[in-house]
Amino acid sequence: MLVLGIESSCDETGVALYDTELGLLGHQLYSQVKMHAKYGGVVPELASRDHVRRLVPLIQDVLLQAGRQREDINGVAYTAGPGLLGALMVGAMAARSMAYAWGVPALAVHHMEGHLLAPMLEANPPAFPFVALLVSGGHTQLIKVEGIGQYELLGESVDDAAGEAFDKTAKLLDLGYPGGPVLAKLAEQGVGGRFTFPSPMVDRPGMDFSFSGLKTAVRQAVNAMPEPLTEQDKADIALAFQTAVVRTLVIKCKRALDATGYKTLVIAGGVSANLALRSALEDATRARGARVYYPALSFCTDNGAMIAYAGAQRLVQGEHTKLPVTLRARWPLTELPSPPVVADRSQ
Incomplete structure (x- = not known):
């Protein structure tokens, strides 16, 4: 399964494509650090607006990098929290719109679960x-x-x-x-x-x-x-x-x-x-x-690869997120459900 992952919880716009058989096929990240530096911290409204500007071009770049078309995508994962609500909304709305238009499942991913699973992207995972x-x-x-x-x-x-x-x-x-x-x-x-x-x-x-x-x-x-x-x-x-x-x-x-x-x-x-x-x-x-x-140093900070991976793991277990869209600025990791157990259909 090929999953598009979108991360927009704070001041970095991340997009990635993860294939459950081939691994990570492409990823792009845009950091807003320079924009926020003069304010001494993240300005939520500016962060949200910049996600709007950067997201679509980054998706196009990742598809080109991976040599894939939108028709190849089997699911779209996005960060649903915790994070800045305005920033989360940008990624969620884009992901849900694409998933609906393409007729594929959407998956709401917990930001910290993405971080927790990021080391799984390495050649020798735990x-x-x-x-x-x-x-x-x-x-x-x-x-x-x-x-x-x-x-x-x-x-x-x-x-x-x-x-x-x-x-x-x-x-x-x-x-x-x-x-x-x-x-x-x-x-x-x-x-x-x-x-x-x-x-x-x-x-x-x-x-x-x-x-x-x-x-x-x-x-x-x-x-x-x-x-x-x-x-x-x-x-x-x-x-x-x-x-x-x-x-x-x-x-x-x-x-x-x-x-x-x-x-x-x-x-x-x-x-x-x-x-x-x-x-x-x-x-x-x-x-x-x-x-x-x-994780690799490039995947320690917020990134789309960890969201794509986390979404892919839940997608293969038959999980997907239904409407309406729910975003959470605060979200305990321990409240996440275990994915449903899917019977082996190969037998």
């Missing part, structure tokens, strides 16, 4: 069951995954998510928008030991996260220093901050593996591109006889 660390935008969650739609929440952030903490700390250091990747790059130039920040909620049981206190500790350190901060000051603070976040995430992942008894860890979402986090998790899992999987 096998179920596993523990997933989802670190994307406003989400930091540990999920017990037994299969498609079989998700149990083990822990989540009670305030700022890891990605939010990266961006807000970058703003304190005047690193621009989006600041998270810039902060991670700057941390490579940092000198360890000059600053030490706490790793929140690691001294108590459980797998929940909290990063607001860490952000406050960084602000206090910045306020105590003479102005203006030098580039080395910023690099040293960035390194200490990143070290605290990574240590927290690693400790909670180890607890999740212990609690489930699983030997496979999946990390996905924008923060999964952080090389320090990848290295620390590889060391931690190797020491426990476990293994960590993550």
Whole structure:
């Protein structure tokens, strides 16, 4: 089956074609980062309007890239939440219109399920069951995954998510928008030991996260220093901050593996591109006889490939989304249903 996937939950327009036999055939992504940078964050109305401008040309580019025609498509998947409602509406309306015109099923995909399944696009994907660390935008969650739609929440952030903490700390250091990747790059130039920040909620049981206190500790350190901060000051603070976040995430992942008894860890979402986090998790899992999987760097941030893949997995199980269109700005991943079991018709 060939599925067209559309991602438009925030500030990136992603389109992809996924074939259940041949794999990913084509994908395109347009980022609105430059447009929003001068405002210091995403402006929802501007994001929605830009999705309208970019979506159709990207679909045409992907079809051309894959050498396919619209008549070849068996389903259209789109992000239905969580995300900005206006932005979600653009992708949903386009997807539903195309699906209706082409006479194929439409599939509403959960954005975080797309991230969770993104490592499945790799040549050597993980096998179920596993523990997933989802670190994307406003989400930091540990999920017990037994299969498609079989998700149990083990822990989540009670305030700022890891990605939010990266961006807000970058703003304190005047690193621009989006600041998270810039902060991670700057941390490579940092000198360890000059600053030490706490790793929140690691001294108590459980797998929940909290990063607001860490952000406050960084602000206090910045306020105590003479102005203006030098580039080395910023690099040293960035390194200490990143070290605290990574240590927290690693400790909670180890607890999740212990609690489930699983030997496979999946990390996905924008923060999964952080090389320090990848290295620390590889060391931690190797020491426990476990293994960590993550998506290619190009599929860590929002993209159409993960939506096409997630939609394809539900389509092959006979699932499709009926009218009316329902979009959700907030949508717990654990509320997703398991796909229906389809009998093997080949026998």
